[in-house]
Amino acid sequence: MRHCSVQVRGLLTRDELDRYNALMEIGSYLESQNRYDLAYTIQKEVDLLIIPGIERLKEKGRQRDRDTELYLSSKRETSNSNDADADDEEDDDEL
Numbered sequence: 805m806r807h808c809s810v811q812v813r814g815l816l817t818r819d820e821l822d823r824y825n826a827l828m829e830i831g832s833y834l835e836s837q838n839r840y841d842l843a844y845t846i847q848k849e850v851d852l853l854i855i856p857g858i859e860r861l862k863e864k865g866r867q868r869d870r871d872t873e874l875y876l877s878s879k880r881e882t883s884n885s886n887d888a889d890a891d892d893e894e895d896d897d898e899l
Contacts, residue, residue, distance in 0.1 A: 805831035805847055812857040815864070824853055 805828055807813075816824060831846040 805835060805843065805850070808850070808854045808857070811861055812854055815860040816854070816857045820853060820856065824850060827853065 807828065808824075813821065813824070827846055827850050831843045831850070834840070834843040834846060
Protein backbone atom coordinates (compact mmCIF):
# COMPACT_ATOMS: atom_id res chain seq x y z
CA MET A 805 0.00 0.00 0.00
CA ARG A 806 1.21 3.49 -0.84
CA HIS A 807 0.90 6.04 1.92
CA CYS A 808 0.10 9.67 1.24
CA SER A 809 2.47 12.39 2.43
CA VAL A 810 2.57 13.59 6.02
CA GLN A 811 1.50 17.05 4.81
CA VAL A 812 -1.66 15.63 3.22
CA ARG A 813 -2.43 13.45 6.24
CA GLY A 814 -2.10 16.52 8.44
CA LEU A 815 -4.82 18.26 6.44
CA LEU A 816 -7.34 15.42 6.54
CA THR A 817 -10.34 15.79 8.84
CA ARG A 818 -10.62 13.42 11.79
CA ASP A 819 -13.19 11.28 9.95
CA GLU A 820 -11.07 11.16 6.79
CA LEU A 821 -7.98 10.25 8.79
CA ASP A 822 -9.79 7.49 10.69
CA ARG A 823 -11.06 6.04 7.41
CA TYR A 824 -7.58 6.38 5.86
CA ASN A 825 -5.96 4.49 8.74
CA ALA A 826 -8.60 1.74 8.61
CA LEU A 827 -8.20 1.32 4.85
CA MET A 828 -4.40 1.19 5.16
CA GLU A 829 -4.69 -1.50 7.83
CA ILE A 830 -7.05 -3.53 5.66
CA GLY A 831 -4.79 -3.08 2.64
CA SER A 832 -1.72 -4.18 4.58
CA TYR A 833 -3.55 -7.27 5.79
CA LEU A 834 -4.64 -8.12 2.25
CA GLU A 835 -1.08 -7.71 0.98
CA SER A 836 0.21 -10.00 3.75
CA GLN A 837 -2.30 -12.60 2.51
CA ASN A 838 -1.06 -12.10 -1.07
CA ARG A 839 -4.46 -10.74 -2.09
CA TYR A 840 -3.05 -7.98 -4.24
CA ASP A 841 -6.18 -7.93 -6.37
CA LEU A 842 -8.24 -6.79 -3.37
CA ALA A 843 -5.46 -4.56 -2.03
CA TYR A 844 -5.54 -2.73 -5.37
CA THR A 845 -9.21 -1.91 -4.82
CA ILE A 846 -8.45 -0.62 -1.32
CA GLN A 847 -5.60 1.51 -2.71
CA LYS A 848 -8.02 3.07 -5.20
CA GLU A 849 -10.33 3.97 -2.29
CA VAL A 850 -7.40 5.53 -0.41
CA ASP A 851 -6.47 7.54 -3.50
CA LEU A 852 -10.03 8.92 -3.68
CA LEU A 853 -10.16 9.59 0.04
CA ILE A 854 -7.06 11.80 0.09
CA ILE A 855 -8.16 14.10 -2.76
CA PRO A 856 -9.71 16.68 -0.39
CA GLY A 857 -6.47 16.76 1.64
CA ILE A 858 -4.45 17.31 -1.53
CA GLU A 859 -6.73 20.18 -2.53
CA ARG A 860 -6.36 21.74 0.93
CA LEU A 861 -2.58 21.49 0.60
CA LYS A 862 -2.68 23.16 -2.82
CA GLU A 863 -4.87 25.96 -1.45
CA LYS A 864 -2.50 26.42 1.46
CA GLY A 865 0.35 26.86 -1.02
CA ARG A 866 -1.65 29.32 -3.11
CA GLN A 867 -2.49 31.31 0.03
CA ARG A 868 1.19 31.36 1.00
CA ASP A 869 2.04 32.68 -2.49
CA ARG A 870 -0.63 35.41 -2.16
CA ASP A 871 0.68 36.39 1.28
CA THR A 872 4.24 36.53 -0.05
CA GLU A 873 3.18 38.74 -2.98
CA LEU A 874 1.30 41.05 -0.62
CA TYR A 875 4.33 41.29 1.67
CA LEU A 876 6.71 41.99 -1.21
CA SER A 877 4.43 44.66 -2.68
CA SER A 878 4.17 46.38 0.71
CA LYS A 879 7.97 46.28 1.01
CA ARG A 880 8.29 47.83 -2.46
CA GLU A 881 5.84 50.60 -1.54
CA THR A 882 7.71 51.30 1.69
CA SER A 883 10.99 51.37 -0.17
CA ASN A 884 9.58 53.73 -2.82
CA SER A 885 8.16 56.10 -0.22
CA ASN A 886 11.48 56.11 1.68
CA ASP A 887 13.32 56.93 -1.55
CA ALA A 888 10.90 59.79 -2.24
CA ASP A 889 11.40 61.15 1.30
CA ALA A 890 15.17 61.01 0.86
CA ASP A 891 14.90 62.92 -2.45
CA ASP A 892 12.78 65.61 -0.73
CA GLU A 893 15.40 66.01 2.02
CA GLU A 894 18.19 66.38 -0.53
CA ASP A 895 16.20 69.13 -2.31
CA ASP A 896 15.73 70.97 1.00
CA ASP A 897 19.47 70.77 1.74
CA GLU A 898 20.31 72.45 -1.58
CA LEU A 899 18.21 75.52 -0.73
